[in-house]
Amino acid sequence: DAGVIQSPRHEVTEMGQEVTLRCKPISGHNSLFWYRQTMMRGLELLIYFNNNVPIDDSGMPEDRFSAKMPNASFSTLKIQPSEPRDSAVYFCASSGRTGKEGNTEAFFGQGTRLTVV
Amino acid sequence: DAKTTQPPSMDCAEGRAANLPCNHSTISGNEYVYWYRQIHSQGPQYIIHGLKNNETNEMASLIITEDRKSSTLILPHATLRDTAVYYCIVSFHSSNTGKLIFGQGTTLQVKP
Numbered sequence: 560d561a562g563v564i565q566s567p568r569h570e571v572t573e574m575g576q577e578v579t580l581r582c583k584p585i586s587g588h589n590s591l592f593w594y595r596q597t598m599m600r601g602l603e604l605l606i607y608f609n610n611n612v613p614i615d616d617s618g619m620p621e622d623r624f625s626a627k628m629p630n631a632s633f634s635t636l637k638i639q640p641s642e643p644r645d646s647a648v649y650f651c652a653s654s655g656r657t658g659k660e661g662n663t664e665a666f667f668g669q670g671t672r673l674t675v676v
Numbered sequence: 677d678a679k680t681t682q683p684p685s686m687d688c689a690e691g692r693a694a695n696l697p698c699n700h701s702t703i704s705g706n707e708y709v710y711w712y713r714q715i716h717s718q719g720p721q722y723i724i725h726g727l728k729n730n731e732t733n734e735m736a737s738l739i740i741t742e743d744r745k746s747s748t749l750i751l752p753h754a755t756l757r758d759t760a761v762y763y764c765i766v767s768f769h770s771s772n773t774g775k776l777i778f779g780q781g782t783t784l785q786v787k788p
Contacts, residue, residue: 563719592774602720602763602778615775650719654774664710665774667719 563668565651571674577639580671583632584653592665593626593636594650602650608634641675648672680764685783688758694751696782698764701745709740710767710776711749713760720763720778723749754786 564583572578584591592607606616608628616626623642628634638645652665681699688694700709711723724731724738726747731738737750751758763781 590774592776601780602776604775604777607775652719652774664722664725665720665776667721670719 563651563653563666565649565668565671567671568669569672569674571676572641574642574675575640576675577637578641578645578673578675580636580638580649580651580673582634582636582651582668584634584651585655585666586632588653588655588666589631590654590665591628591634592652592654593634594652594667595647596650596670597647605636638673641673643675646673646675680766680779682762682764682779682782684780685785687785687787688751688754690756690786690788691753694754694758694784694786696749696751696762696764696784697746698748699746700764700766703744703766707766707768709738709744709747710765711736711738712763712765712776712778713758714763714781715757715760723762754784756786756788758784759786760784 563585566581590609593605594602595605596602603618605618606626607614611628624638626636648670650667650670652667654665708725708727710725712720713723714720724733724736726738726740728740728744740747761781761783763778765776
């Protein structure tokens with residue numbers, strides 16, 4: 560398996576523009592998570608989905624952020640309009656049920672480094 | 677989720693064992709201890725997890741005290757590639773295993 564795939568790896572955009580980050584989870588996984596990492600705040604959970612349904616979006620910073628999971632193999636995180644303070648590395652992770660013990664670990668993608676100028 | 681406390685940084689000589697401590701004094705009975713690490717510019721990577729028994733896998737060993745208020749991650753023979761930030765996380769073992777609350781972690785520097 561190729562693991563969790565995120566695109567693009569790097570994104571530079573101007574303030575006010577719309578940004579869309581993409582994630583393909585590991586096939587068969589039923590949970591998907593979006594995280595953001597900055598020097599100041601570390602790794603923060605933004606939102607997570609279970610079976611394509613958003614379960615908890617309390618970490619989404621503001622209405623400018625939205626996330627969707629139209630099917631089990633694809634998710635997007637959109638920022639509209641983007642601001643310089645949104646500059647960060649955004650990680651997507653997925654996890655899947657593995658027998659009687661349930662889920663055991665989360666697998667993270669390589670991240671998207673977003674720079675808003 | 678219970679909060680964890682880790683030293684901000686540690687050094688270890690290459691080839692020696694690295695012992696990374698973690699305090700989680702408010703852990704509840706059904707919360708697991710997870711360890712992840714993040715090598716520079718990469719996504720976090722799962723290492724190991726446990727409930728109350730000591731655990732070992734190909735990467736590391738996890739020692740959990742009897743009262744479960746603290747644990748130690750042991751890398752038996754540290755290499756330069758083990759230089760990373762190590763996160764100790766307490767979480768429920770459920771369908772939301774990826775719902776992780778990361779602290780600041782311990783930056784482990786393995787030196788030649």
